[in-house]
Amino acid sequence: MSYILYGDIGSGSAIAEMALAEIGAEVEHRAVPLEGDHQLRADYLAINPMGRLPTLVLPDGTVLTESLAILVSLADLHPEAALLPAPGDTARAVVLRWMALLAGEFYPQVTRWDYPARFGYAPDQAEAARDNALAMGRDVLRIIEDHAGLDDAGPFLLGTWFSVADIAIAVMCRWMKGREWVPAHLPRIQKLAEAVAARPAIAPVWARHRLG
Ligand SMILES: N[C@@H](CCC(=O)N[C@@H](CS)C(=O)NCC(=O)O)C(=O)O
DSSP states (O other): OOEEEEEOTTSTHHHHHHHHHHHTOOEEEEEOOTTTTGGGSHHHHTTOTTOOSOEEEOTTSOEEESHHHHHHHHHHHOGGGOOSOOTTOHHHHHHHHHHHHIIIIIHHHHHHHHOGGGGTOOGGGHHHHHHHHHHHHHHHHHHHHHHSOOBTTBSBTBBTBOOHHHHHHHHHTTTTTHHHHHHHHOHHHHHHHHHHHTSTTTHHHHHHTTOO
């Protein structure tokens, strides 16, 4: 049995797809186009009641949602790929910190940017809401740029050790106009993103999702 990944081009499913590519796992892709809100249709809500992408079905049939849970689970299920330090290693705590920040503070701003009406903003408030989501999302990225220890030891969060956290940062920093803004303002994150994009297993996925 292979993994089943529900996703769409340009969506958060790119993150899970990249982790699976690093692992070299067999994946069946099932398209859920955000265009036309297919993620809110009853058949998909039966799998992911939040109506969000991605959803990953493990080979044993376990349904996983939430990108953070998907990434940590994939790393734990495939220790040979060394995509996270082992439990008990404080380096794991460090990368979990930054992944949790992205999941808890950055991703919700992307939702506000994409769907301001869902948050109660009237159409004439939507632009201001999106500007605010953009500013708050950029604040999170700036914190990672300045406090996550990205330095000359290597391009990744853990220096030369590539982890699933690097995938999350690299992809998410491209969203909300990040393709232009990050190269101009966040040199350490930009270097990380370029290093992630250049990895042989990830490069084709990066290109397919048009991450720039
Ligand atoms: N908490 C979820 C958030 C996923 C999410 O918001 N995905 C976006 C695509 S990048 C989505 O499905 N948006 C459609 C919607 O909210 O209706 C995760 O971490 O995976």
